[in-house]
Amino acid sequence: MKHILLGLVIIFGFIPATAMAQTSSSPNYQVDQTFFGSGGETGLESDNFLARAALGELGIGELNSDNFRAFAGFTTTDEPFIEFVVTGNNIDLGYLTTDEVTTAQGQFYVRAWQAGGYAVTSEAEPPTNVSNGYQFESPEEPTSSQPGTEQFAMNLVANSSPNVGEDLIQQPDGSFSFGQVASDYAQQNNFLHNKGDIIAFSEESTSVTLYTISYIFNISNATPSGQYEFRQILVATGQY
DSSP: OOOEEEEEEEEEEEEOOOOOOOOEEOSSOEESOOOOSSEEEEEEEOSSOEEEEEESOSOOEEEEOSSOEEEESTTOOSOOEEEEEEOOOOEEEEEOOSSSOEEEEEEEEEEEESSSOEEEEEOOOOOEETTTOOBOOOOSSOBOOOTTSOEEEEESSOOSSSOOOOOOEEESOTTTOOOEEOGGGOOTTOBBOOTTOEEEEESSOEEEEEEEEEEEEEOOTTSOOEEEEEEEEEEEEEOO
């Protein structure tokens, strides 16, 4: 047993993007919501609740041309935004050995509205020895887990060898959510890590896509002993 204690810390970063959304307006009036259908109301309210209602809409979805984009649906907002939530936390992996792989996982989800999509990059350094700065080696191409060989790597799919991870989940379903895993990180039982890689993305506005990152940690007899730390930094960037 090598005396290597590894703590996994999952944190995230966010790069905001600025976008403009146009409304119908004149010098005296502005229309925030334009409605075509049998009826509707954007301001149903009481002392405790606020609601919007629509009845018999004639069309929903996204409409595109070379110069314009429109979104039709239940009282859609004209405000572009990106929502990015990481649900991971601190994980103590204990002592690593050369006999078997050690695994961990974390989750995040992304939603982007009035957007041309988004990209999520991993900006993390490999696990680093807190005493001397030594860093784990990482495969630059998708590679299987090989206990006894020093490896730190990840992917974003369900794996059987080792048994870790989950495939992405579209919420509420694939009709509304369009997130994807980057091809290099979508190969079952193959892992890699390159700082700055895009690991997940969407090419259009999308509802929630939930991703699971799976990590593998393998050491060799030459891996220096000590305590290591890995801090996962994820950056989500909206495209407008």
